[in-house]
Amino acid sequence: MAILGRSRIRQRREDRDDAMKKYVLPISLFAIFEAVAVALWLSKGNAFYLFNFTYIGASLALGTALFIRRNKNARRITQLLVGLYMLVYLGLVRGENMQIEGFWYYLFLGVFEAATIHYAVAKIFGPLLFGRGWCGYACWTAMVLDFLPYKIPERPRKTFGWVRYVVFVASLAFVAALFLAPIGNVESVMFWAFIVGNVAYYAIGIATAYALRDNRAFCKYVCPITVFLKPMSYFSLLRITCDHSKCVQCGTCGSVCPMDVDMLDDARSRQNGTECILCLECVRNCPQDAL
Numbered sequence: 001m002a003i004l005g006r007s008r009i010r011q012r013r014e015d016r017d018d019a020m021k022k023y024v025l026p027i028s029l030f031a032i033f034e035a036v037a038v039a040l041w042l043s044k045g046n047a048f049y050l051f052n053f054t055y056i057g058a059s060l061a062l063g064t065a066l067f068i069r070r071n072k073n074a075r076r077i078t079q080l081l082v083g084l085y086m087l088v089y090l091g092l093v094r095g096e097n098m099q100i101e102g103f104w105y106y107l108f109l110g111v112f113e114a115a116t117i118h119y120a121v122a123k124i125f126g127p128l129l130f131g132r133g134w135c136g137y138a139c140w141t142a143m144v145l146d147f148l149p150y151k152i153p154e155r156p157r158k159t160f161g162w163v164r165y166v167v168f169v170a171s172l173a174f175v176a177a178l179f180l181a182p183i184g185n186v187e188s189v190m191f192w193a194f195i196v197g198n199v200a201y202y203a204i205g206i207a208t209a210y211a212l213r214d215n216r217a218f219c220k221y222v223c224p225i226t227v228f229l230k231p232m233s234y235f236s237l238l239r240i241t242c243d244h245s246k247c248v249q250c251g252t253c254g255s256v257c258p259m260d261v262d263m264l265d266d267a268r269s270r271q272n273g274t275e276c277i278l279c280l281e282c283v284r285n286c287p288q289d290a291l
């Protein structure tokens with residue numbers, strides 16, 4: 001009896017170790033966000049940071065765990081959990097402008113809070129670690145665009161990428177003008193800028209998606225945040241690579257990629273490499289498990 005009991009305990013331990021190994025990515029993700037949550041909570045003395053980063057870390061961990069369990073809606077679930085939280089709760093309820101104008105605004109004020117922390121973590125330094133994971137799993141603009149019918153681009157890529165720099169400079173000029181012009185209640189202006197900015201992003205995003213038959217046309221040509229995201233994600237630790245000993249060159253991965261990435265080329269300088277949003281559609285569809 002004692003030997004049977006010991007073998008059951010050993011079996012349970014092995015099962016638990018296997019589960020830990022299988023879910024190491026979601027556990028690590030949650031641990032990283034929890035570390036940020038606790039560090040900001042203690043350094044700023046504000047429990048909101050504990051809630052905020054715990055919620056986001058838990059949502060991302062849930063999404064990756066669901067992906068490991070081969071749930072085909074894993075990414076979309078995470079995108080909705082994080083995107084709606086940021087748009088509705090942080091933006092509309094708490095009145096924090098989390099768009100690029102909000103980032104410039106708090107940066108000019110010299111305040112490391114709200115949008116500045118968000119940009120530092122998700123869009124400037126975070127991409128060194130997780131690339132454009134923000135674009136695949138959290139952005140509230142893409143959260144809506146991904147419901148449109150052109151999940152895979154139906155037309156060749158255009159050369160309108162310069163538009164992002166125009167929008168980037170315009171957002172900076174708008175906030176600079178707010179500081180230079182004698183405008184009262186700038187906080188209220190920033191709140192309304194958040195509403196108007198989002199309505200404009202959705203309208204332009206939907207219009208360009210239909211015009212170019214590509215859900216992610218806005219991300220490819222217009223979004224000013226890519227001015228930060230693209231160069232930083234070039235150095236990303238987390239990236240899609242190909243095991244060429246398994247690949248049979250069937251082309252399936254390229255045909256399902258929403259961002260036209262040449263994922264068969266492992267070089268950092270590969271075609272559209274900084275466009276990868278880590279959606280894992282190529283990984284999910286590869287018949288050889290080569291990615």
Ligand code: SF4
Binds near residue numbers: 135139226
């Ligand atoms: S490129 Fe811009 S709009 Fe598209 S997902 Fe990334 S942050 Fe969102």
Ligand code: SF4
Binds near residue numbers: 290
């Ligand atoms: S889907 Fe897989 S096997 Fe086919 S080309 Fe891509 S990596 Fe190679």
Ligand code: SF4
Binds near residue numbers: 240260261278279
């Ligand atoms: S399909 Fe693959 S290469 Fe293309 S964006 Fe998604 S993860 Fe990146």
